[in-house]
Amino acid sequence: MGRVNFVKFKLNRFEYVKPFHITNSISYDTENIEVVVELDNGIVGYGEASPSFRVNGEKVQVLLALEPVINEMIVGMDVREYRKIFDETDKLKAAPSIKAAVQYAVLDAFSEEIGVPVYQLFGGAKRELETDYTISIGTLDERLREAKEIVARGHSVIKIKVGENLEEDIQAVIAISEVSKGCKYIVDANMGYTPKQAVKFVTELYRAGVDIAVFEQPVWMFDIEGLKYVRWNSP
Amino acid sequence: MGRVNFVKFKLNRFEYVKPFHITNSISYDTENIEVVVELDNGIVGYGEASPSFRVNGEKVQVLLALEPVINEMIVGMDVREYRKIFDETDKLKAAPSIKAAVQYAVLDAFSEEIGVPVYQLFGGAKRELETDYTISIGTLDERLREAKEIVARGHSVIKIKVGENLEEDIQAVIAISEVSKGCKYIVDANMGYTPKQAVKFVTELYRAGVDIAVFEQPVWMFDIEGLKYVRWNSP
Known part of the structure; x- marks a missing residue:
């Protein structure tokens, strides 16, 4: 199998080691939403949303309120048909960060289910990524x-x-x-x-x-x- | 493992049950090239090219002559990093049908290797396709x-x-x-x-x-x- 049993959101608050100062904004912490997708066979997939009101107009409280909506959308769907889950969740046009986190969690669960890492699923173009x-x-x-x-x-x-x-x-x-x-x-x-x-x-x-x-x-x-x-x- | 051992082309000729008549062209048969990609673990992937001189300017004899070129390109590469194989074979700009056949054969071998059908690899959007x-x-x-x-x-x-x-x-x-x-x-x-x-x-x-x-x-x-x-x- 591989059907979605439930989707759960968890709010995580991270404090920066030092304030983060960019033009017109100084921040001291960030609130991310962890998305957990559990399948009926016990497999769990994880994603994370890092919403920005400044960039996308997304508010954490609003995204949290989408938890039941997303459960209604995709519970019972099979991660082996993740494109169908994407088609559903693509409708979340006003919540791009949570949409991406849910879709990544679904991919993560699919990857776990078939025993192939996500980076290989999409062709293993690179083994290393350099970050700034x-x-x-x-x-x-x-x-x-x-x-x-x-x-x-x-x-x-x-x-x-x-x-x-x-x-x-x-x-x-x-x-x-x-x-x-x-x-x-x-x-x-x-x-x-x-x-x-x-x-x-x-x-x-x-x-x-x-x-x-x-x-x-x-x-x-x-x-x-x-x-x-x-x-x-x-x- | 999952490295390409060799790539082999095979010319297949198919005769139509009845002549196929479209504007300015009547054909009685077609010549397709079957592409076989064999991995070092014995797994075999298949693709097929159906070149059209009228549409793409491709000639079967020319495509057949690409067999050693493609072997040189991708032998030793790992299908679990198929995106790298695609990056190489994408250079075959003057031979789109054989490029597609080789890439599909690589995907087929990767799919065989991980035990996941290709249609699921890409998200299982549909279970059935209606053809005309x-x-x-x-x-x-x-x-x-x-x-x-x-x-x-x-x-x-x-x-x-x-x-x-x-x-x-x-x-x-x-x-x-x-x-x-x-x-x-x-x-x-x-x-x-x-x-x-x-x-x-x-x-x-x-x-x-x-x-x-x-x-x-x-x-x-x-x-x-x-x-x-x-x-x-x-x-």
């Missing part, structure tokens, strides 16, 4: 200390949060690059710059010899003309 | 006889080849619909109509109460303006 480590917005000293810690821990992809103060950001990224030679940099302005500021930012970094791998959210997300301007005026 | 049965171009009598046979065999989706004679086609489709009530119709002109003929064709059928499910290749494939015309002027 993030430097919050802070004073130059704080940022440099974080950069040195990250390099010491062996990471080689660094995400740098910028977007609140153009001149400080430029100086900080240059200084960070000097203490982390050989690393790749993702700079993330979380929509904090104007289009002209964003172009000035990358142009000055380019002149200083700092190569940026990804420039994330330079300007306001709906400013399509501004994004085009940044795209066509970046070095 | 095709009526060639022919005299009205021949077409009606074919239609009756198809219905008698229990099919309920009928593909009707048209595109060589507009007036005959209209009369034929109407007559066919009368001897096959309740069936769904796919009409396929194999690019045989002008845009105006195509619109006349569907308009007259619509007036006669015949509902077409799909109108395949009404006009020349690269006539984008003509396709738009048909799209916007069809009932």
